[in-house]
Structure formats: structure tokens, C-alpha cells
Amino acid sequence: MLLFKKIARNICFIISLLFRAFTEVHKSRILCMSYDFTKYSCNPKYITEYLLQNCPDEYEIYWCFKKGISIPQLPYGIKTVRWRSLRYFYIVNTSAFIFSNFRLGKFGSYLKKRQGQRYIMTWHSSMGIKKIEKDVENTLSIEYIEAAQYDSSMCDLILSGCRYRTEVIRRAFWYNGEILEKGTPRNDALFQSSLDIKDKICKKYNLNPDVKFLLYAPTFRKDYNLEYYKFDWKDVQCVLQQKYKEIYCILLRLHPNFLNNPSFDLTKHLNDSVVNVTNYHDMQELLAISDILVTDYSSSLFDFALLYRPCFIYSTDVASYDRGTYLNLNTLPFPVATTNEELLNNLSCFNSEEYINRMKYFNSQVIGTYEKGEACKELYNWMNIM
Template identity: 35%
Template sequence: MLPIKKNKIVFCNYYGGGYGDNGKYIVKKLIEENLDCDIVWLVNEKLINKSVFPKNVRVVKYGSFKSLYELATAKLWIDNSRKSFYPPKRKNQYYIQTWHGGISLKQIEKDAENKLSRDYVNNAIKDSKMANLFISNSDFCTKMYKSAFWYDGDILECGSPRCDILINKDKKIKDKIVKDFEINENSCILLYAPTFRNDENTDIYNIDFNKLIEVLEKKFGGVWNILVRLHPNIADKVDFMEYSKKIKNATKYDDMYELLAASDILITDYSSTMFEFSLVNKPVILYAPDLESYIEERNFYFDIINLPYPLSRNNGELFNIIEKFEFNKYVKNLEDFMLKLGIKERGEAAAQVVKIIKKIIY
């Protein structure tokens, strides 16, 4: 009664998120190649009229009966998180898991099983059993999938489609961000993008942004602006910060990777974006005032002290790092570290995934 439509592809981004992450760049490549596809994107109801999609994409409410129908009749599912609302996967359907984290500082999945709910673990095991293909950006990721994701299937080591714009350095992205946030086109941009805490504590996001701008302009010259991008899990709490002409709220901007591509420096704490932002040797600085308590909450794969990214615990240390920052030394340490990870990013990940899609739907 519900035959599978061979050219239908259903995308989902982080449980109904907007047009972003790996799925966006796969869709862009599908459209660019003018493939005959019925593209569906599952979106939370509150984002349906806020996220901007290409006219080629059909937007369907996440969690609706309509979304179940689309999934049940699609040849291909593409997701970047564990599926939590879906029909039984059928024999002739194919599921590509692109994952949203990439190289991870924090231990995840099986490696953090004792810190995860039993419901999540059970669902993750089911999700991995359904998947036909995982997308990896490094030797590190491939090893992590095999050891921690309850997964023993195929892995495509092609890089992350969302990172293509970082590798290829598209200037139009910077122009778009400058326009959207009403920033002077000659300005430099620092992106502050910390992760969340399980208790949703916001006290640790306590950088003195006005002083930070002064330090940046004194060290590097020019005019600096700050974009603040909080994790989706605490997006509703974003108003606790004060914003201004030079300090902009970017938390609800759909595409994190456009923000990364447009920025000159990244400050984060424990987010995996540190590894992706530094693929093109841009400076990453860590600001982690709650390091000890966070390690208790989530163990790490790496010794954070020995990462190539300078670590600060308070505003004074942060400003001192910037004042004494040596770019050549930073790049040397970074290149040695990336070599050990076995990075596969070449700026062609979306094209590689689309090749697989062609084989599946044609």
C-alpha cells in the first residue's frame, strides 16, 4: 500500500533542526548536479517558517504522521543524530549516518555509557543496527565509530560535507555573514561557541566581551566583532547575555559552519568545533572555567592540557594568551597534532556522498 519511492531522500538535522550541518551541503550538491530527487527535510514546527530552504526541498513537520509517511516511503534516510521518531526501516531502504560531532574531545556513546540514560543507549544501539553507512572525516573517527558506536558496518572516509566550505574558503560566506549581522565588511570576527552543561548552568559563560574586543584590536589591529553561538540545548536561555553593536547573538543562526567559515578566531570550551575550525590553521583558544567539574561530567579522549589550543581558565588568562599569541608556533603544533588524527578532509566530501547516493537511488 505504501511503495518505496526510489528517488525520495529524507533528511533530518539534530532532531528537527533547521537547514544546516552535513545534510545542507549534501542537498546543495544534489541540486547543483540537477539530480531527479524528491528531497524532504524534517523540521520542528517552530522552525518551519523561520529556516530558509531551497525551493527544491519539501519541508515536513518533524514528529508528525506526515513525517512517518515520508520516512516509510523514502529510498534513503540521511541523519546526523540518533533517530528518535521513525517507522520500522524496510528491507530496501538505505540509511546514511553523517554524525554531527566529528572528532570529539568528550567521550561519547559506548565510551560514556555510564553517563547516558538507558533509553538513549538502547535507542543508539537500534540506530546503529539500522545504519548502512557512517561518514568519517579521519582515522580517529573511523576508530571511534567501530569501538564506541555499536556499529560494524561500512564507513566512508571522505571528510564531512559541512567542512567543505572551510577547506574551500568561499569568500561569499563571509559576505553573507557580514550582511546578515550588519557588520562592517572590513571587520574581523571572533566566534564564541561553547558547548552546554547537563545542569544548563550559564554562569560559566562569563567572558568580558568588551574587554576582549579591546585586547583583540590592540594585538591584531583593525575592528573586531564578536558572534555568540550557544549550543542548541540551551538556545532558549540566550537572552541572559548582553548584546551590542559589536557583540551579536548568533545562537539561532541555522548554519554553524557558515559562522565558522566567516570567523577569524574561535573561542570554545569542549566543543568538537575546535578541530574543524583549525583545519585551515585558524586560531582556536579554549576558555574553560569549570574544567575539573566538567571532566567529572564527561571524560575526554585527549588530554586537554596538551592539545595545540591554548587553554584559559578565567578572563585574565584569556587576555594574556591573546596578547602573547604566536601564530607560527601555533600552526606547527597544530600540524603535528592533525597528522596524528589522520584527517581526510579535502573539500570534496559532499561530492563523495552524492556519488554513493546516485548508486543507491539509480
Template identity: 35%
Template sequence: MIYLNRFKIRTWNKRRKNGNFAWWTHLLPIKKKKIVFTSHHGNGFGDSPKYIALALLDKEFELVWLVRQKNAAIPSGIRQVEYGTREALCELATAEIWIDNCRKRFYPPKKKTQVYIQTWHSPLRLKQIERDAEQELPSAYVIQAKQDAKMCDYMISGSSFSTELYRNSFWFKGEILEVGTPRCDLFFQVQHRLKDRTRYVLYAPTFREDSTTDAYLKDFERVRKTLQRLGYSEWKVWVRLHPNLRQDTATFDFTFSENVIDMSDYPDIQELLNQADWLITDYSSSMFDQLIARKRCLLYVPDEVVYQRQERSFYFKLDELPFPKSRTIQELEQAIVNWDETAYQRDVAAFHTRVETYETGHATEKIVQKIQEICKGDNYA
């Protein structure tokens, strides 16, 4: 009982510091057509909120992006405000709409006339999350997730599978917009490749709870040379670690060079996926972005058995996915050399049918239309 009370006090104090009880913000009036965006708790300019914001630039909206540090990639038409500050609380308190891709930590008390749109940060996912993984999640996060779900008015879904997940496992009772994933619209546009003749493979693994990289692919030069056997003039490898690890890349046993490039600080993985010809990953949801793009993806999972035992259960068995699976570097080489594009596209199409995808390349357009409807129908002075 004493521990429970201490936990409640710590949780309350953390929420207080994040502005969640800043009731004085109710004195601030809401500004029509003002939207405040947050992505990954103020880290970077990317994911679905980015593509929604860019589509609204010429629509006479006041756009604010909360950032931990100034970001040169954010257009001048979007005002940058430091995440976690009193000023940011005021921006949120006076916004007509909030748009986020993660559970909100930092926010003032939400007003009844404000609208909160949650895009989430993956169109599909392999690892179980939210209520499905409640026993593995920190208690503080579960409390935060449930509070966030109470505030949220809309969630954006890219498939029937995701709709069911949001409804059953996210503690969410609002409306689900089955329109697709704004960040994946990029894959349906005419692709403007980099001007050089180089081909790229992106290696983007997820993180382990113990932050180790023991199971990561390391022999990138061997993979690169295997790809060169496919007949193109030149191949390079992009390595992009998960945000939970990217600050530590200098301490990991990776050898970067002119042909093996650390892209962990690159702000938008969608742009890398759009340029890369291949993706190599393990349990990252980036595999499903590649699925939507109908581009080549390989799984390198030498720790498959240990990972499922120590980390989280999966929604899909790896063998059910359309991506060839390798447990050794030799198997990975063979998967590249023996690639069957016809069989791969057949399996990708079957998986799209299984999850009942909504991805058509028009998600951003439909969300913008919804935002315009919300702002047109506001009911406050």
C-alpha cells in the same frame, strides 16, 4: 522488576508515538531516487545533511527535509515536511535513502531495501560518547542508540580516530565511509569574506548538564579590545550558545550590543566559523572544525576540573590539544597578545597526523557519488 517493566512500557510507548511500530507503512511503495533528510531532530537546516542536499539539487533526486517549522533558508528544490507528523512518516516510508546527523527518534519501520546514511554531528569530539559514556547516558537514549545502529547502513568518518570510535563504541556493524566531513568542505573553498573590514571572534561554548552559564566567558568587550590591539580596524564578537540553551539567552547574564552580537539563532555554525578569524570555546567539538579549517582557536575553561568530574571523561587531555588553554580572563588576554602562528600551525599539523585525518574538501562529492551508486543499483520494483 516492577520498575524495569514500567521503564520498558514507557520506552515502548514513546517509540509507538514516534511511529517506530507503524507497520502499515510497509504497504507504501519506495520511490526511486527519493531522499529524506533530518538534522538535529527537525531543528534547522544545517550540518553535513545540508551540504549533501545542496549538492544533490541538480541531480534529479526528490529531496525532502523534515522540519519542526518552515525554514526560509531551505531552497525551493527541497520539499519541507513537518517533523513528527503522519505525513513525515509516509515520506520516510517511501524514501530510498534516509540521511541524518543524530540518532533517529522519529521513523517508521525501516524496509530491507531502504538505505540509512548517518553523518553524525561532529568530525571529532572531546567528550566521550555512546558506549564509552554509557553509564552517564539515560537508559532510554542507550536503547534508542542501539536500535538506530541496527538500522544504519553507512556512517561517514573524517579520520582514523573516528572510524575506530564508530566501530568500537557505536554498536555499529555497517560500512564506514572514510571520506571526510561534508560540512567541513566549506573550509577548503575560496573564502568569500563579508564585505566590511570588520574582523570577528566567535564564542561558542558547549552546555552544562545543569544548564548553568557560571563558567562562561562574559566580559566580551574586554576580549574585543584585546583583539583590537592586533592592529585591525574593528573587531566584533559573535556569541552562539549550544542548541540546548539558545531558547534561554534572554535570561542569561549576557550583555549584547552593536559589537557583541547574539548569533544563537543563526542556523549554520559552519558559516560563522568560516567568517570568524578566531574561535573561543571550552569543550565543544567546534574546536575540531576550527582545527580542520586550520584557523585560530582558544580554549576558555575556568571549570576544567569540575567539568571533568561532574560531566564526562575526555578522549584527549586538554594539554594534548593544539589550542592554547586559559582558566582566567587574564590568561585569555595573554594568549591572544602572545599568539604564535608558526607554533600553532605546527601543532595543528601534528594533531592531524595523530588522528589520521581524511579531510580534503571533497567529502560531499564522494558521498554524492555513493548515493548515485546506491540508487543505480537498487533491486526492487
């Protein structure tokens, strides 16, 4: 089976090279992909929608998806292509701009970039707690490292949301090229009105738009152990109602990896005031409508921080977490809890004025944010210079 896989990969790469040899790059063609060709989301989505809105006739935009992936209601103007089809080999070799939020290895993209093509790595976070790439090289597979190095060798540009992330890119991405320090496209949405987004999500999940929303968005654990995620929903809601005199609905957003593991079922622990939104396609939209965020090691911390709304870290496995972190949790501006009791206390004692002051210092001095809500515009300007 392994030999067959290697032979199939090499045949596909040869086919791609043939398309490269007998075609030309189309200067107005764009190809986008997100999360291993499985989603219409993240930075490539927001870049696409900026271009469709601001220069609808300037580019021919393709999105690539794996076989069996269905994306309902793609915006008008987007064309689709199936990964590893003959048409994919044609489009990937004739696109002037290629956007991806994940690593495109030799046998992920089947691309040998040529003159006239620009590959932009958007990545999938503006800043993160968890160590990544070369900073955790000893935990990565040889296959991933080779794919990452091949990907970086093709890159013309990597996007950065803050000074701290730029330092990580320089040190850990096997990359010495240009970095656009103008923010993260997906975070542009957090600088805009969220009323329409809230109305859309409330209709989808039959939610009352007049209540407040707490988003609980823990990150992934390899062993799928439920103990990491247990949460006293009712007690949290009671504390919030007592403190703010408002009714809170809890939105549960698990890591997308959990959707592929039917044995993992946290929903049996939910009550009527907790709504499972794990299958919602856009995390940024959930952040935009939420009044409070509770998470652990998720990069959503730093996105939500741009809103200066209350954000809490709830991490029950600090002592055993094996991924490694760039920043000690206790040095962050977010209140940290390792038990439900500590979380309830942090919610009850939260001081908004002190928190905002800490956040302003953290964003400007510690990580040096570049986010101004104009990342897509700045990237478009870069494309025109090219």
C-alpha cells in the same frame, strides 16, 4: 500520561508498518532530518545542497520537521513533511536514502527499514573532545541506549571525518557496518570561498564587513550557570587591537539548547561590539567568516582547525567538568586558559608560525584527518554504487 504516550507511539508504529506493507521504495527519493527534526542544518543540509547543485533532476528530496518549526527560505527543490503525520509515514517508508545527524530510535523514526532503503548516519561532528555514546554509557538513559542500538542496527553507513573518529565509532557506536572515511559534508564549506557568506551575515546583523571577527562559541552546561561563560569582552578587544592593529567584533554563539531556556540571559553582559548570533542557523558559516575562535569543549575546535586560523580554549571548569574527554586539553595544539587573565595572555603571546606547525602535525598524525573538501562528492559516488 506515560501509558497514553506508549499507546500513541505503538499506534504510530503500526500505522508506519501499514504504509511499509502497501507501498514501494522510490529509488530517487531522499528523506533528511537534523537535530530532532527541528533544523535545516549540519551534514544533511550540505548533502542536500550538493545534490541540488550538481544533480538537480536526479533526486526528489524531502526534509522532515516537527509541528511548529518554521524554516524560512529553504532552497528551491526541497519538499517538506511534518514528522509523525500520515504523509511522513508514507515518505519515510518509500525513501531510498535516509540521512540523519542524530539517533533515530524506533519511536523517533517509526521506521522498520526494508530492502531497497539505505540509512546514512552523518552524526553532527567530525571529531570531538567530549566522550560520547558507549564511552559514557553509565551516564546515558536506558531509553537513549535502546534508541542508539536500534539506530545502529538500521545503519548502512556512518560518515567519519578522521581516523580518531573511526576508532570511536567502532568502539562506542554499537555498530559493525561500513564507515565512509572521506570527511564530513558540513566541513566542505570550509574549503570554499566565504565572501558571499560573510556578506550575507554582515547584512543580517548590520555588521561592518571590514572589521575582523572573533567567534566565542562555548558548549552546553546542564545547570546554565553564567559563571562558566563570563568573558572580558572589552579587554579581549583591546588586546587584539594592540596585537594585530585591527578592530575586532565579537560574535557570541551559545549552544542551541539555550534558546529554549528564557531564564538564561547572557546578553545583558554584552557591549556594542559584541553581537549575539546564537539564533543563526549555520555554525559552519560562522566559522568560515571568523578570524579567531574561542571555545571550550565544542567540536567546532576541530572544524576550525582545518582553516589553520587561531583557535583558543577558554574553559573555567576543567576540574569539575563531568562529561569526560578523549584528549587532555593541555595535549591539544590550541592554547588553553582557565581564567580571563590567562586567555588575554594567550591572545597577546600567540605565535602564528608555531601554531600552524602544531596544527599540521595534529591533523595529520594525531587525529588523522580525512577532510579534503570533497565529502559530499564521495558520498554521492557511494550512493551511485548502491
